[in-house]
Amino acid sequence: MVSDPTSGAAPEPDYRALFAAVPVPLMVLAPDFTIVAVNEPFIKVSLAERADMVGRNVFDVFPDNPDDPQPAGSSKLRASLERVVRTREADTMAVQKYDVRVGDAFTERYWSVINIPLLDAGGALTHILHRSEDVTQFHGAAAREARMESRIEAQSREIEQANRRLRDANEELDVRVVARTEELRKEREYFQSLLMAVPVPVSVMHGPHHRFVLENDAHRAMSQQRDIIGKTYAEAFPDAAAALLPILDRIYATGEPFIADRHLVRFAIRPGGPQEDFIFSMSWHPLFGMDGHVEGIITATQNLTEQLRAEAREHEREARYRSLFESIDEGFCVIEMLYDDEGKPADYRFLETNNAFVENTGLADANGKTVRELAPMHEQHWFDIYGRVASTGEPIRFENEARALGRWYEVYAFRLGNPALHQVGILFKDVAERRRAEDELRNSERRALAAARDAQGERRRLDALLQAAPAGIVVTDADGKVLMTNAAHRRLWGDPGDGRQAVLRKGWWADGSARHGQPLAPHEWITARVLRGEEAPRDTVEIETSDTPPVRRIVLVTGAPIVDEHGAITGAVVTQMDITDRVRAEEALRQDDRRKDEFLAMLAHELRNPLSPIGAAADLLAMGRLDAARVRQTSAVISRQVKHMTGLVDDLLDVSRVTRGLITLESEKLDARRIVAEAVEQVRPLIDARRHQLTVHTPPEPAYVMGDQKRLTQVLANLLNNAAKYTPLDGSIVIAVELDGGYVRTRVTDNGIGMAPEVLARAFELFSQAERTSDRSQGGLGIGLALVKSLVELHGGTVSAHSDGIGAGSTFTLCLPRVAAQAPGRRDVPDTAQADPARVMKVMVVDDNTDAAEMLAMYVEALGHEVAVEYSSAKALALAQAVRPDVCLLDIGLPDMDGYELARRLRADDATASSVLVAVTGYGQEQDRSRTRAAGFDHHFVKPVNTAALAELLRKAAENRA
Template identity: 30%
Template sequence: MTREPEIPAEQRSASPQFLLDAEETRSDEMLTAEYYKRQAEAICNNATLALFIMNEHQQCVFMNAAAEKLTGFRFAEVKGRALHAVIHHTHPDGRPYLLEECPIDRAFPQNNQEQGEEIFVHKDGSFYPVAYTASPIREGDNVVGTIIEVRDITREKLDEQARAELDQAKSAFFSNISHELRTPLTLVLGETEEALADVEEPMSDRLRDRIEVIRRNGQRLLKLVNTLLDFSRLESGHTEGIYEATDLATYTSDLASMFRSTIERAGLQLVVDCPALSEPIYVDRGMWEKIVLNLLSNAFKFTFHGWITIRLRERDDRVELTVEDTGIGIPHNELPKLFERFHRVEGAEGRSFEGSGIGLSLVQELVNLHYGEIRATSTPGQGSCFTVSIPTGTAHLPAESRAEIRRLDSTMLGAGSFIQEALGWLPEPEAKPDFSRSQAAAPVARLLIADDNADMRNYLKRLLSQHYDVHTVADGVAALDAVRSHLPDLVLTDVMMPGLDGVELLRSLRSDPQTQTIPIILLSAQVAEDARLEGLEAGADDYLTKPFSAKELLVRVESSLKLAQQRQRGRIREQALMSEAQTAEANLQGVLSSLRDGFLILDHNWHYIYINDRQLEMLELRRDQVVGKNVWDLFPDLVGSEFYDRLHYVMHEHMPVQFEYYYTACHRWFENRVYPTPDGISILCAEITERKQAEAALRESQARLQFLLNSSQIGSWDLDLTSKPMTAHRSLKHDQIFGYESLLPEWNDEIFLAHVHPDDREFVEQSFQQMLSTHADWNFECRIIRPDHQICWIWARGSVYYDADGVPIRLLGMVVDITNRKQAEQEREDLLQREQAARAAAERANRIKDEFLAVVSHELRTPMNPILGWARLLHQGRLSAEKTETAIATIERNAKLQVQLIDDLLDVSRILRGKMSLAIAPVNLAAVISGAIETVRLAAEAKSLSIHITGAKPGVTVNGDPGRLQQVVWNLLSNAVKFTPEGGQITIDLSPVGTQAQIQVSDTGKGISAEFLPYVFEHFRQEDAAITRKFGGLGLGLSIVRQITELHGGTVSVDSPGEGKGTIFTVKIPLAAYHAEALPPARSHFDHRLSDVRILVVDDEADSRDIITFVLEQEGAIVTSVASGFEALDRIDLIHPDLIISDIGMPEMDGYRLMHLLRAMPQAKTIPAIALTAYAGEYDQRQALKVGFQHHLSKPVDLDQLTQAIHQALFNAHPQPD
């Protein structure tokens, strides 16, 4: 608040006109405001971010140079207009905005911050994407405009598009390579299996053998292709596991048992030790199959006698799979490279020399996808042991990768390729196991096959025609026509086809009501999981990956036909929308006020057009000596300097620079940041002389320190490598570092090691031996123990010297005591940990503050909805008398709710500042409790809650503030009512306990968790955000209870047996030393009328004037109301009021100024006055009383309280704050 000028006594008069001359002093303030405005505009114009400022009508009142460059429009073209009226902008996809949907223009009406992306249209017609943040500008509680920040994101969008195209190209490559590799294998293996199973036209034994060779090698090739594709998908990130809850013991046993006959045929023993586990394990079944079969195949390949054991065990929170053999073993030097791709152990004797060398590498990759690890141990000639460890549970797995329904796996088919390969290693292979299934039933269903590959169509038709009525087409378009002409019972379609591919055919059939229930099986060579998911999400009944066996295809077709008769339609496609924007309010004034460096602007002709006070102070010049002058004329000594060159570079190249420069004229260093602007350049200048001096002093200190170290702090030694033990010559400083005042008579390597700390001795000895073997420099740090048992740190370094034949003969080195450095490092680590803890605490405080501000916003705005709604209905005048009473009651209740919220905030503010005062008097606690119960009774009855009072005695008296004590009890009762469900019970007990009065409030409500009990009485704390949303409140009530109780010398505690078991709050306050007459709570109304009392009401708000005038006239007063302090001064002699009621916050002349002038007038000096204001702080109360008001009432004003204050002012005349 501006201090008013002193009024000389000789100028005081009944007329206030002379007082208005003081208003001329405000002209200097206007000049200062204009100066700061120019300063803010200069900084905004130098910002690289485009800025727009809109007024309350969303008309542009400012745009900086960056905004002009971004849009192509000058400020003069946009000034006073809405942005959408000048600068066209659209949705990111190019759709134009409706006027009421424009996000930038929506920030002001909705009173919140908007963020997003749009397409701007430049003045030249070009389009470019931008990101924007639009934030309301607030002045007090009012929104007076909008500030909009806009950033060109063209480069980001181009980079994003390039990344998307690259990902698309990679996906296309993997899809194509999968198709090209696996489709021919499907045909080869399918034809050979069909030929071998043909009993109607059996082939000769010679031809059968050839076909068997083709089939076996085809299966081997398929296994290799699958492995290579697995690695390709791993490299590209296309492999994602689908983890199912699996009985891992049974599944692993089944997989291992498939190898039993093959292993036993080779004369080996297979031991399967997989006892039942305590819980299902989440694994990708296909990946686990490859892990187990690869490890078994590897063990069988390199084991010629003995046994192979597969074991499964639980280890704490992990499961371990162990595959152990008695084979040839692995050399120790090969173990680190065992899991490298394509690595093969040289000279290893196995059942076959064949193999790609990628099986174990694939196992390691698949184990990693299970968040596990694999390790191997081996003893050459005795065998090897591979151990796979994976975690139990699901905490380590992404939610989207877990499957609740088990997929159909082709385990037998996968194991078959490994077994067939293993049988090929045996010298005399015997009959291979039969994995075939029984043929399907007689052909009764009509099948449609769509595939662009003629061989595949013919193969599928021959295979399925034995059981079904089969028709074939060559592409998706023909398939769609065939389906529409004659509905089939099942469609079997390839995914990759010209024209209309399989997925598009699938979507077309699913979108047609007549065909949407037909079972559809997709055939694809794409093995990627996302390709399979895409097909299933599009509505496929099954997804079969090439190559597949004939038996697998028959089973899948038969299963799909059976399931189609029972399946219920449903939609399983969901789209998840994620568009939560984070909001952050920009405070431009805060940024400007934080600017402490020098700042200046030069035009294209190098003339100063702006310079701030800090820069003038650094230059030791006045503003009139600088502004408008040429910089090179003022400082000719800078022409041709680095400063001169750097500024010309920015002016011509329009690129910002930052550099340091020493100005010899004033012997000072400056750090300069130079930015290009449309009109020239701007410079931020900071003086760094002290920093430079400190840096120079530091360098000098470091040089002196280095000299001292070189001269006195470094010990030297010369070790003879040819002697036994190795003796050394040393300097005196060397032995002093080791704790001796003088040189010892002898020193050797053994003496040195004896001084090394036992924990470091092995490391030092190993490094010494390594130095001797490699002849590299010896460089190490370790701890030593001095003769006085003091432990110190040393750093030592030595270099080897050789004789003419290259034999090492001497080791020359130095040693330094680094104990202080090590201690400093430890102290720095300790300091870092303390800083991190402090930062965590600060972040927690900020998070609580943000949550509290969100709650305050909600709690203050929520009551406004019924107030405004009922007010509008009352204004329309169409409510019945009953509804009118309901409306008035609702408005009054919600207004009181807002007052209570504000009072709570003010109480916390007073408490935190230590400004809460108490009106101490003897208080009857029974009366306090009765008053508090009456306050919450209606709320309790609304929830059918019963309130019981026990032990309350009229004689329980304490010394305290009756209003504040009633506030304590009311807060506890309100808390109990809020958190007690309907039909519950609340009990309040009052009893003396020793020298203290004890109040206990207990309920049968939701209770409080043990973890939250220590934080119940903290400011702004609630147990979780759901409580705020369900019950409301600011989290201040219990904090206020604690503070008021402690101000009375008492304590408050809380206890809860647990959630759902209720809560007990206990308040203890010292009993009064004597039983004087206790004061009841303050009266809520006054009984005397104000007949013929003349009252002058001064308020610039018409609604406030009208309600106060109406109420006072109802009480019989004669009321004159005016809208300003000037009118009050003019009318004071005409009406001769008995009382003045004045608002404080008024334009032109506030209430303080008005009262100051009135008290200077003899005829108004003694008129009682009451101040009304929305400023409810202790300072505001003291200021009102200081200038001459008798009372200070905070808005919103309780009308009974106002009437009581009027009577006190007229009849008692004792100043009282609210």
């Protein structure tokens, strides 16, 4: 409280002096924002003169920085002042950037500001107290900024409370100073309000004993709410009196102020608490009375302890940072990005570098210079990378080459501070040497790995070769102990499971010598002999495997020693090749060779048999003494024997085509009953000749199968033919067709000679026959059943044979898939009955076989046509020019020019271009037919010629000509 000057209390303080003594920057504004007063701290921080400020508008004195791209200081200050005018309440501004003019330039400053309204007794706004504190140096520290915002908020609250208490004090003061003049009252209210509103702790003491008569809220807060009004300094602060009373006494005695920026005082800041060291900023000034003597003292005291501690910590951090910055061996720099007119990164300026910068770049005195100045050829990708960091704020770690500097760098770049500053911090290190070492290390490792891979690959290849080798391989040491075996060896011997060595297993000689079949003694095994020094041993033995049951195999065994660098035998390698299949195959080949010889003997016999009657018949016809009946009989013999020989050749060709997959089936739906009837019809002459009783059993309903009628009839006729041939005279043959679910089974059973088990086992093999006897003189070539089996399998069926043994007869069962019942299609059979030709044709026959040519010509003449015969191709071309034949019957195997070329020339000649060309050849394979078609032939006949088919061809040709 302020004492009434009219009373006997202490005189009222000089508030103008109080305003001047406050160490906090203060400025007083009129409601129109004209500067009314400023104190010395404000002049100091504003960098302006008092005369240039008082009486002028605050925004004229402190304009915005024209170089600031986004100035906001004046606008935010104006908004705060307008709020104070409008609300009559204090307004605290957050830390603001407001640059200060120094001469013609501006310097960047940050401020903490409080604008406080000063009201008269009626509540009208008279002035605005503007308190501003320069916080530029602490702006970069986030922690200090947070503390500053907290302090500003607390001070704002304190000012608001002080304002309320000041209004209360003003009301009391108005009561006590009614007698004073209005001007003095206003002045006293003004300065008292100013004192109480100051956020700096302020107190007023009166008299030589320094009795407190006034303190503001800030002072009360600093003194921990001590009750000091009316007490002397010694009573209020007894633990600090010893240190500070001498200073107060000196001020009171001399009238000289005491100003200490940082003064150490040890006392208990809390009543009754422990004594501690505190540092204060002290601005203590004397208050003079009307007579010029010191009447009291005004104190402005701030506790700087926490602030100084924070500054100390900040300085310590800064020192540590600087020490670290200068001591690290990695280069560090702060750069400012520079852009071209299009806003693209074009250069950067070094703002700060450490000691290691030069060592890692080779660039000296870089601060303040751009990299383009120092290294004009610096690559653009560096500017692009740092430009992205500056614009996005995303740090980056990378390695890249700086060719202009001749170095490789490992870099970590990050944005610093305000994005508008475009500053980037770069921590980097020259890693060129490391990369060279790494490259060399990688190359060395690559070479080592390549060598290791080669060695490992060689080992794997060797292991793979060893394991993939078809022969069993076993490696032993010098004592015969098995060290390694491959898969083929294990498959060959089996696994005994008892650890026995190979040399102890069972074996017998199988070399065909006198010892063949005798068991091998342990010392006779090749492993033992190799270890004794025997060179390149080679044996054929029969072994018994460890399988269950044991299996015997014939093995070819060879061995070689393993020697060290001194030539000593350290082990043995033994190979064992299973030749069981080869031995059996050789035996089978011998059997096949024997059967082949037998087959050739039978083939010669079968071919000679019909040649004998054919030759005799030819001789009879040559005698010319036969009557017509004898001629017909002789011709019939020749025809029968030729058909027999043709059948033999057809069987041989069928077997060849079947085994090579060249048979093409003309599949259609057939009734098995009809197939049986046609087969019986073909074999009936042989059955009747041998006086066999034939019984046929067929079901009442159709038994449909899908197949080739000609081939299925051939199969069944073959089975009936075998039954008839191998059944003695007056035998019995039964053929039965049965429907068995989805199958049609046809059985041919006879009571003939039967088959031994070994013959039955290979009955369907090619060239397989039982032993021939004199009463089986008409036996075949041993290919019939093999052909039957192949044809049946082509139809998706099966055929099997059964016999109870020699003399017990045989049964052959044919099984084919059954198809749904449907009337079978009937194929048209060409009518081969002879008739007079519609037109006499001119036919040219060309064959180098004179007999074949003449007989074919005679047959064609017998059909009523004109025939010209030639035996060579060259003469045939000349003959064709003269005769102009309608049909040419050409052999293929001609000596001077083959039939293919002859056909091409005939086609090219206008005289014979439209002739019907017919190939007559012994070659009947599909590729042979393809060649004749390609050469221009219209038809292909296989020798011996099917005379009925030839007659039909000539008949149709004659009809076409007619």
